[in-house]
Amino acid sequence: KAGVTQTPRYLIKTRGQQVTLSCSPISGHRSVSWYQQTPGQGLQFLFEYFSETQRNKGNFPGRFSGRQFSNSRSEMNVSTLELGDSALYLCASSNRSGTEAFFGQGTRLTVV
């Protein structure tokens, strides 16, 4: 069974631009969560989607948004990029609440 796939793996953007990251969950998994990982703040929860509905959201500004499609694939978007948005963005999928979440390799975003 294929794991969680995130694309692209690496991305370089300029301040002020916007970016869209993609996540394909493990087949059959309906929950997709997003996390930001930085050396200073560690792993922080962004949001979680289940059956196209956002069920939970972390403490990030409105520039961070996401969505989930009917096939459970998810995208997250960051608008008006800031230098501080440089991070590893991780996606995790699970088949239901309260079960193990499996992570992808992440997308390394660098904002210059």
Add this chain to the structure above:
Amino acid sequence: GESVGLHLPTLSVQEGDNSIINCAYSNSASDYFIWYKQESGKGPQFIIDIRSNMDKRQGQRVTVLLNKTVKHLSLQIAATQPGDSAVYFCAENTGFQKLVFGTGTRLLVSP
């Protein structure tokens, strides 16, 4: 507030030793805890989990202990190998798959 912390940022052991990584959590309502291993350039890899109605769970070479009285979680790795070198995170599921992660402990295994 929600927080999950680790006591030691770096743990150095010799190959063959047993390793113990500790974690403190603050949300007494959390009912599910997970340990992850993260190697350089990779996403976190699930190791083992435990629910709040248990105090111990064993896997292959790993054991997780949960002490709800003092809100403490630990990961024990038996016969630590060089391939175990990585950063280890504990995580607390606070609802709807929202995981609150600890700061991480780097495990260094010397041959």
